[in-house]
Amino acid sequence: MSNEVNPFESLQEQIEDAATHIDVGDGVLDRLKNPERILETNLSVELDDDSVGVFRAYRSQFNGDRGPYKGGIRYHPGVSRDEVKALSGWMVYKCAVVDIPYGGGKGGIVIDPQEYSTDELERITRAFATELRPIIGEDRDVPAPDVNTGQREMNWIKDTYETLEGTTAPGVITGKAIDSGGSAGRVEATGRSTMLTAREAFDYLGRSLSGASVAVQGYGNAGSIAAELLEDAHDVTVVAVSDSSGAIHNPEGLDAHDVKAFKNETGSVTGYEGATEELTNEELLTLDVDLLIPAALENAIDGELARDVQADVIAEAANGPLTPEADDVLTEKDVIVVPDILANAGGVTVSYFEWVQNRQRFYWTEERVNEELERHIVDAFDGLLECYEEYDLPNFRTAAYVVAIQRVLNASEEAGSWP
Numbered sequence: 001m002s003n004e005v006n007p008f009e010s011l012q013e014q015i016e017d018a019a020t021h022i023d024v025g026d027g028v029l030d031r032l033k034n035p036e037r038i039l040e041t042n043l044s045v046e047l048d049d050d051s052v053g054v055f056r057a058y059r060s061q062f063n064g065d066r067g068p069y070k071g072g073i074r075y076h077p078g079v080s081r082d083e084v085k086a087l088s089g090w091m092v093y094k095c096a097v098v099d100i101p102y103g104g105g106k107g108g109i110v111i112d113p114q115e116y117s118t119d120e121l122e123r124i125t126r127a128f129a130t131e132l133r134p135i136i137g138e139d140r141d142v143p144a145p146d147v148n149t150g151q152r153e154m155n156w157i158k159d160t161y162e163t164l165e166g167t168t169a170p171g172v173i174t175g176k177a178i179d180s181g182g183s184a185g186r187v188e189a190t191g192r193s194t195m196l197t198a199r200e201a202f203d204y205l206g207r208s209l210s211g212a213s214v215a216v217q218g219y220g221n222a223g224s225i226a227a228e229l230l231e232d233a234h235d236v237t238v239v240a241v242s243d244s245s246g247a248i249h250n251p252e253g254l255d256a257h258d259v260k261a262f263k264n265e266t267g268s269v270t271g272y273e274g275a276t277e278e279l280t281n282e283e284l285l286t287l288d289v290d291l292l293i294p295a296a297l298e299n300a301i302d303g304e305l306a307r308d309v310q311a312d313v314i315a316e317a318a319n320g321p322l323t324p325e326a327d328d329v330l331t332e333k334d335v336i337v338v339p340d341i342l343a344n345a346g347g348v349t350v351s352y353f354e355w356v357q358n359r360q361r362f363y364w365t366e367e368r369v370n371e372e373l374e375r376h377i378v379d380a381f382d383g384l385l386e387c388y389e390e391y392d393l394p395n396f397r398t399a400a401y402v403v404a405i406q407r408v409l410n411a412s413e414e415a416g417s418w419p
């Protein structure tokens with residue numbers, strides 16, 4: 001994994017590339033490339049041994065032209081100001097490409113959550129929620145889960161916000177547990193959009209997914225669910241998966257559900273009995289497979305590694321897994337890359353459904369959620385293809401950005417200037 005590429009610079013490069021295909025003035029381009037505001041703060045929290053821990057935390061609100069800022073909260077030692085800025089920008093264009101009425105935001109705490117007890121994590125999360133309270137809200141900024149956060153943290157943030165505001169406002173955050181106002185289908189939504197976009201990409205190539213070989217880097221929420229859904233719905237052969245402990249391989253196929261059960265039990269995929277060998281993460285990423293799903297963190301594939309990638313299709317479940325140089329190499333090699341802002345947009349799309357349900361106090365069946373999700377993702381894929389062909393664009397990522405930037409620009413222009 002390349003740590004040298006700054007994800008914020010990658011985002012800015014992606015926007016600049018796409019903007020060359022549409023009429024964007026310099027001042028406007030600057031606005032499209034930079035966040036509106038960033039909260040940067042220290043959380044001082046009492047730890048179990050009575051000492052005080054201090055944790056750096058961020059929330060970036062990138063662009064609100066199309067609606068409330070929207071985006072997850074990450075707990076990871078690698079969180080930085082630039083990473084949060086990049087992730088918040090990707091959210092703007094992700095929401096625009098699937099045409100849901102949100103802007104983009106993202107937050108994070110510099111922390112390795114494995115080193116803290118549940119009580120400590122609750123206090124840290126509530127301290128962050130207290131800092132966030134003045135700038136979030138159902139109509140302002142609606143956070144959600146990201147790496148190392150889930151329903152538990154979302155429930156704590158909702159409770160802190162509602163207690164301090166003296167109200168009920170379940171739509172202040174999404175990704176909650178069902179009994180706290182969550183939506184059916186939310187946990188699976190990101191992996192589901194990865195599965196749907198892979199299906200559409202294979203369809204575009206005139207190929208069947210049935211029997212296709214698949215490798216997944218990062219067997220967490222997004223990656224494992226994409227693998228399970230692809231196996232269940234399309235009978236793919238998942239030949240390799242990895243997590244931060246390493247990668248496992250079986251050319252005859254691993255059982256996606258069984259590997260997940262093993263990881264839930266033991267904490268990692270390595271040591272799974274159904275594997276024939278262990279691989280390095282680099283070996284997994286360069287396997288000769290039909291479909292590769294990077295579902296871990298940014299910069300998983302740099303230009304050098306991209307030269308060795310053998311997959312025909314890449315569906316980016318993770319945010320920013322390819323560096324701009326890797327993108328160029330893969331475009332040159334005619335690899336179809338379904339960009340993150342579409343391939344993993346299921347999470348935010350079902351977050352939007354959750355928010356709609358919270359505000360209406362009327363809850364949908366899982367069947368309805370999945371149908372609406374499929375409609376949004378397939379429509380967005382069709383829109384991307386139309387743009388790709390009409391403008392004769394070099395790759396799907398540029399097409400996704402052209403569609404998304406145009407929508408953000410329209411909203412901004414229609415709003416006019418003030419005063």
Ligand code: NAD
Nearest residue numbers: 147148190218219220221222243244296317318319344347
């Ligand atoms: P997660 O914490 O559930 O899973 C991440 C997985 O990646 C873990 O299994 C971890 O062990 C593994 N990993 C970390 N570093 C690795 C490495 N170097 N090599 C191989 N594996 C590694 O997180 P998640 O929610 O699945 O998020 C994964 C990616 O998907 C992130 O980029 C996130 O921003 C993106 N994403 C997630 C959602 C969502 O709803 N969960 C939505 C949109 C995008």
